Amino acid sequence: MTGHAIVIGGGIGGLAAAVALRRIGWQVEVLERVHAFGEVGAGLSQSPNAMRALAELGLAEQAEAASMPTWATHAMRLPSGRHLMHAPTGQNPPLRAFRRAALHRLLRQALPQDVVHTGVEVTGLAQDSEKVTVTHTAGRQDADLVVGADGIHSLTRRLLWPQAPGPRFLGYTAWVGLAGTSLPVRGSMTLGRGCYFLIHPVAPGQVYWALGSAADQSGVRFDDELEQVRRRVAGWHDPIPALLQATPPEQVRHLDIHDLPDLPAYASGRIALLGDAAHAMSPDRGQGAGQSIEDAVVLAAALADNTPVPAALAAYDAQRRPRTQATARNARQAGLQVINAGSTAHALIALALRLTPSTLWARLAPRTLGPLWDWTPPTLPTMPDALPHG
Template identity: 45%
Template sequence: MGEAAQPGGTGERSAIVVGAGIGGLAAGVALTRIGWRVKVLERTAAFGEVGAGLSLWPNAVRALDALGVGEQVRAQALAETQAGVRDVSGRWLSRTDTQKLARRFGPVVMIHRARLFDILRAALPADTLCGDTRVTKVTLRGQRVEAEHDKGVSLTDLLVAADGIRSTVRHSLWPQAPAPRYAGYTTWRLVVDTGRRLSAGGESWGRGERVGMAPLADGRTYLFCVANAPEGQLSPGGELAELRRRFGHWHDPIPLLLAAADEDAVMRHDVYELPPLAGFVTGRAALLGDAAHAMTPNLGQGANQALEDAVTLAALLDSSPDVATALAAYDRHRRPRTQMITRRSRRIGTVAQWHSAPATALRDLMLRLTPGSATLNALTPVLDWQPLARDRLIAARAG
């Protein structure tokens, strides 16, 4: 890829999306379907997602409908039937009425991240994805953006940075932006096959530790475990052994799932979040997904918000008189909402990771006393999001 293609004589506009994760692919699909010529640059040679499950809340499902792939996702996903929080013995502290949630907001569905990636990738033109292309520097050039990368230099009308929490683009164009900060806990993620589908999901909370479980459509189970830990710590005896040591005595079916797990399936990552940025836009460049608002996973909204970003950006570009107006509107729409959700997720994580016995006893008591209706009401500002009216044109043009 040398000098990037210029806008065509027919008025076609060009965009570069940096990063081919879920947010980057969604942005590529959305921009392609409103008539933009798009290249998605990914630093790795192979395209794919890690082997973990993903909760798609009703707001994300609406975003996928706006992209024209909602039905494909629902066909490959499993609707959650039971959720809530238990203690280490298995006693329910709080239960979520998933049927009531579905009636009020729409269903919550679980899907393997790799399957969602495949659906989004298939929705892009074949020549859109450019692998093994690491962006090293981005420079604003008036009404264009210049991206330097392994294969040369590209000039484009719009650059969308979807390159994650340690975004190269953010570092280039927002040099004063705060660095990601450690949340104080680490997480292990894995997919387990016991030969039998899990009947119920949800989380279990202990003292400074948590376990979450969710059944997948193919019969396997997505399992995640969380623990307070020093930043950068690894387990000398292996991560699976550490999980069995920490959680092997918790309630069923956690010991069974850990007994069936393979060491190679365990992924461990410290949890970080991005402090609030003063803006998501500069010149003709916009931040999207974790590059803009990386959040802790406690609300399960990280990828969901990236999907919202993508369809909102495309809708505003499609309906605004010029790119600058659209990007200004994107910042006004997305920054307050995503930063609100980031704060909520952080607060949940703080309470969930309490370690002292008095604090966790009080927390568990409050969970038991809180009615389910209050939980649904608290979720309303997150789940009642609707695509902008123009977003529906994205799906219409895909037909």
């Protein structure tokens, strides 16, 4: 069956859900509480699984054009600049890096303009066996399906599972920024003690960077966030100082890292959770947004063959919960390994990486990353009048 869906939240997950549902012939509205999107965030990388999901949404070319190929954990260094691992030569980098706003924009452009309603905040939900009633700041509407893509602090989740624990602080904090520079920069990751510095070129003349660092508590903010980053990586290798020099202070964002304890379900009746609302995860495998795009494709595939909505959402839950919760665990462990490493552990990690030849690493990495990256999306039927716009 097709019907009318309301998606709560116009982040990457919500927009991907809207594109996916339109592809199978649903009428969709996205309700987003912010009044204008502007230049959201700095950058992010997408791994092959996420790129395949974007391709299934009909956005392969747009995604390729909006991103740059990049290395990360295959090209590791110490703060001194010493290489722990070189990116393998003669191979294509496995990741694509985007300005976050560019990925968001390409999803928005895949939707007709009247699909996304900004400045509308959802305040309540009620459902019976026939419909869901959504209450929001512009009124009230009925829908056959509601997708809660309203982020880590999701109202949808709190209404459906009021007893479920909320986001948990993982003991570290991150600064992200965008440098405008013509320096030829390749993706890399530098491992400090209790911190790391990540670099991704995201567009010609633009480089995304992120500093992750151990923190005792969340919510600590500074008058000059860029200066905090400079202080923490003082003396680190090139091009880190040049990137910070080329970063406008207003481009720097400081975020505390949280994830979400496992939920018992991602769906109830005609309401589904998607993206960070369901499985916010630490950024350490670069998977949060990618998993939300996967969610969108799987959700649409479950609904595509005329399955009644509650049964389709149960199938969506059964497919997505094990994968996303395992991914979140994997990401948490990877992050904490670096962030919590004392000096001995840091030295041992560095030694092990330095002694592992890149060719061996290229064979070992798929064991960790393979289950994340090898995912293949289900095939969506294409409705002739629901192809992406723009």
